[in-house]
Amino acid sequence: MFVSVYNFLKTAAGRRVSAALMTVLSGAAFVQATHGQQEKTDVPAGNVAAAVRAFSNTTPVNIPSSGGAASAVTVSGMSGPVSRLTVTLNGVVHLTPADLDFLLVGPHGEQLVILSDAGGAFGLSDSVIRLSDYNTTLAPANASIGNGLVDYKPTNYGSFDTFTGIAGFPPEVGPGGFETLSSVFDGIDPNGVWTLFVEDDTAGGNGANSRLARGWSLTIETPETLQVTTFADTDDGFCDAANCTLREAVKYSTNGSTIIFPGVNPFAVVLARDPITVDKRLTFTDFGTVGGGPRVFITGNNATGVLNVTETGDLTLNGIGISGGVATNAGAGIFSRGSLTLNGCVVRGNRIVSSGAPVTGAGIVSFGNLKMTTTTVADNDLVSDRQRANGAGIFIGRGPAATRPVEIVGSIIRNNRVIPESGFSTATLTGGGLALAPQSAVIIRESSIFDNFAGDSGGGVTIDQGALTLINTTITGNSSLSSIVDSTPFAASRLTAINSTIAANHPIFGCALNGASADFTIRNTIVAGNPCDLDSVVSAGNNLVSRPRNFSALPTDIVTPDHGLGAFGNYGGLIPFIPLQSNSPAIDAGSDCVLRATDAGGCTPQAAGTDSQLLPRNLGDGVDIGAAEFNFLPPGARLASGRRALTPAETTRPYALVITALFGTPVASVNASGFDVPGLTIAPVPNQPAQLAIAGVPTTPGSYDFTVTATSAGGLTVSADYTLEVRFYQFTIGGRVTDPAGRGIAGAVVTLTAANGQSFAARTNSFGGYAIPGLPDGQTYACDIRSKGYTFVPQTVVIDGARGDLDFVLSPAAGAP
Structure with missing residues (x-):
């Protein structure tokens, strides 16, 4: 039978928690007390309905030697999809835990080996093993798992785990690995029967009492929506309709939840202490605007960092501003080791001053997955006199959570600075707008990087053994002592620029693009109007360059100081850009390979059928070179x-x-x-x-x-x-040539001669018919007809589209039969 009990518990800190415990029993009903510490995703009371529920089967599961057993939990009454799952094995007893394999099967057939071949021969007498994606470590392969409450990620050291002797169960579930619970169960309907299979895959060594002494349990979270109600930055243990700060909403929300803000213009959350840490999947949403920017800002108030996303965190910001963050070494605005998505956001006015250590990413630091869309990163500063400072706007590294290239789409990176603290600095100051660390990969599309500064090199971008792809992107107005897009001298430092514009930058020494000892390639790209455009860059064709150095131009490249570029500006479109003037040699001089993705024979990772303003690319005689197409229709x-x-x-x-x-x-x-x-x-x-x-x-x-x-x-x-x-309108004139009796004359040649001497002629067919095509309308012609045995007196005729057939009658020649 099933018993549902809803308790309101008082914790030691005095905060109220709504906990829902459903116990699945066999034969008798009782309430199971929570074993060990509280889950770290306690639900706030009052603001939303409870979205965390625990379901348990406390019947002991006896584990046979070299065999298997199964136990079921029935889940009901849940609304919404699974957003987070925790599996707890209650009271594991076994002499050689490495012999054990545990498989969880969801209500619709989903399956994941959650623990396998872990713990070596270190016996367990009463271990409560809690498995969650949000734990920080894997269970050890050859060390003790530990008795009492222990927390691990799902861990599978096997190759193929075989579960035999269980009716109706497939014998092999797939290769081993460290898949996550979320990768299998997130988003499913949790209602139904969940089954835990346990297998002892080795005969002997397990003892007579091997078992799960108190069965097992599931803790299921479903998403919710919480509303922040106050500007304050406090945590009094409550998040309810009367009083819920952003810090409380984050702390007490369930995985997959959305946090919204009140309709106050503007709304600024001023942090009073440490950055807000996100260790689960959350969304902050507010698409209100004030003065063209976000209505809601979260600010460090020049006293603390703003947001910290852990390796297990997955944060989406929609229409949120981040500002006023400070830090000692990295990520004053946002520091992320997990997944970070920004849509329509602004990250500005964040600052890091070196305290003796290297500093990176005043605006954003990301070591995980990052996607930015229509977001502005601006006015962020890195300051250092002695240690390297790199990437004032954005710093991209590569950590364990990074599974795909960083994507920056339709965004602006501007006026970020890497500067000395005093008038004299021995520090290396690089990457004003963006910095790429080793093994990182970034794709930037339909974006602009402008007016950034670095005291040494890479005023716009620095690449240190990472890979940067630019598509439909403009880099302009950036300044540095040497190159604007710079790299460390390694082949692993790669730049691929496609249909982009790199113009009017201000390196004091060096060139706008410096690919020396690196791997820089450009195609359909303008690099012009810089003191020196490029050095040691490879052409893939169809580029416009004005002042190259160490550049082997291909026949399709255009090298000229007359680039025909207009003024960079924000003309009310998607992003600022540099327009082509009507005399630019870049017009129609590009390759149409950008219209196809690489897997279809194109030259871009994804097809680029539009330009930086999302307007059609293939106009006129072809694709233009550069980020912005010259767009008039019809192009002609x-x-x-x-x-x-x-x-x-x-x-x-x-x-x-x-x-x-x-x-x-x-x-x-x-x-x-x-x-x-x-x-x-x-x-x-x-x-x-x-x-x-x-x-x-x-x-x-x-x-x-x-x-x-x-x-x-x-x-x-x-x-x-x-x-x-x-x-002249041109049409076809025709008719018949006949004798006086009306019989057609075959083989007669009809000739019309215009005043300019141009002649048009046709020969009659067997019926005397003829046709002369392509005659300009409204012209006067001299007409002459020649045929053996017949005579014709030349005539003057006026041809226009209004007249019908033009017939002629020939007279028999003298002496003709």
């Missing part, structure tokens, strides 16, 4: 003059075409100058400020040049030079 084929050819018009035929300015930004106006095409007009489209319409019926053939100028709401002005060719 590029002529030798550099102008764009619009669809030709024909005389006497109605013509209509719309020109659209596409910048990824609001367009204030589009205007035309120099447009003088007889019969046609050009005017703005009503209620469409980005469009001009050409309409009318052209009357005069010719080639007409004009310019379209678009101005965005943010002040960007871009022009496109167009050519519109007006041709």
Whole structure:
């Protein structure tokens, strides 16, 4: 039978905990007391419904020698998916624990070996083994697991664990490893029968009383939503509707929960002591804005760090600001060894001053998984006089929790500084915006890195045996003593730049890109307008470079000081960018390999069919070089003059075409100058400020040049030079050539000769019919027809699209039969 008991317990610290204990019994009902210490994810009372429940089967599980046993727990009444799971083996007794294999099977067939081949021959007399992903260590392979309460991660030292003698159970469950409970059970419906299988895989040595003396239990957490109610930074043991601080919400939430904030503008959580530590999966969400930035800021108040994500933590920030953090060596804003996701966030104004040790990452330090989308990292400082300072904005390392490359998408890294504390410094100051440590990997797309500073090298980026990929990214306005994108002299220091723009940076010595003794490759990329653009960089083709050093250009590369770049600016679009001017040689000079992912023969990890403003890439005659496409529609084929050819018009035929300015930004106006095409007009489209319409019926053939100028709401002005060719309308004229009796004359040659001497001719068929295609409309022609046995007096004819067939009658020649 099942008994549910809800208790409110007082802990020693005086905080109230809502605990739900359901005991699964055989034959009799009783309440099982908690064994050992409290779970560290106690549930706050009052703010949300309890989302942590324990389910137990206390019937002893006897373990046979070289055989198996099973025990079931039935879970019911849970709402929501599993977000965290803890398995407790209560009272393990065995002489050689390494002989034991434990398998957990979920209610829908999910299965995981949770403990196998651990503990050597160190006997257990009463061990309470609590297994959770949030514990810090694996069970030992050849040392004592320990009696009493012990905490471990799921641990499996076997290869294939075989469970035999159990009806209906598959004999092999898969290779050994250290998989997590969350990788198998997170997100499933917890309701149903859970089964624990235990196998002794070695005969003998287990003793007569080997068992789980008090059975086993499951602690299941499901997500919840908690609301922060106060600016304060306290922990009084409660998180309820009347009083819940952010620190309390984090501490007392269940795994997978979401924390929201009250509707106060602005809302600043000012930390009064240590950083807030996140050791589980949580989401902080607030998409309100104030002055174009986040409404909610969490600040260290220039007294402490802000957020600390442990190796077991998984934190998502949606629309949150992080500021005012300070630290002694790393991660004043956010220090993460786990998983960190930022969407629409701002990390700014954090600072680290070296106290004699190396310092890294004033804004963000990540040794785990990191993904940033539409996030700004700005105005963060690393300060040092004696020890190395590296990566003021972001520092990327690689720790055990890092399972994939860091992704930075649609984001801004700006005005971060690595600076000396005094006027004289012996420290190495590198990586103003971003620093990559050994074995790290970062992909940056549709982003801008600008106005960062490093006292020595890497004003924008420093790569130390890591791998950086840039796609549709702009690097500009950064400053340093030497290179802007710098690296340590190892082949493992890799840069791949694809369709990016690295321009107008300010290295005092050295070049914007320094790939000496490293592995730097560029494709479809602009490196121009820097005092020295690049040194020891490999071209993969289709680049625009103005001032190279140690660079072997390929035939598809363009090396010229006339790069045709506009001014860098924030024109109201996705991110700031450097536009191409209409005379830039980068237009249509790129390779279309960026439209395909590498597995489809492309040159990018992921297809890049759009530019940095998420506008179409493949316009005109091809892809442009650089981060931002020159976007007018229709683009038109590029002529030798550099102008764009619009669809030709024909005389006497109605013509209509719309020109659209596409910048990824609001367009204030589009205007035309120099447009003088007889019969046609050009005017703005009503209620469409980005469009001009050409309409009318052209009357005069010719080639007409004009310019379209678009101005965005943010002040960007871009022009496109167009050519519109007006041709005579061309059509096919035809008819018959007959004798006076109306019989068709075969083989007659009909010739029409224009005033400019151009002739058009056709031979009649067996019925006397002919057709002459491609005749310009409205022209006057001299017509002559020649045929053996017939004569024709030349005529003058006017050809236009309105007339029908043109028939001719030939007279028999004198003496003809």
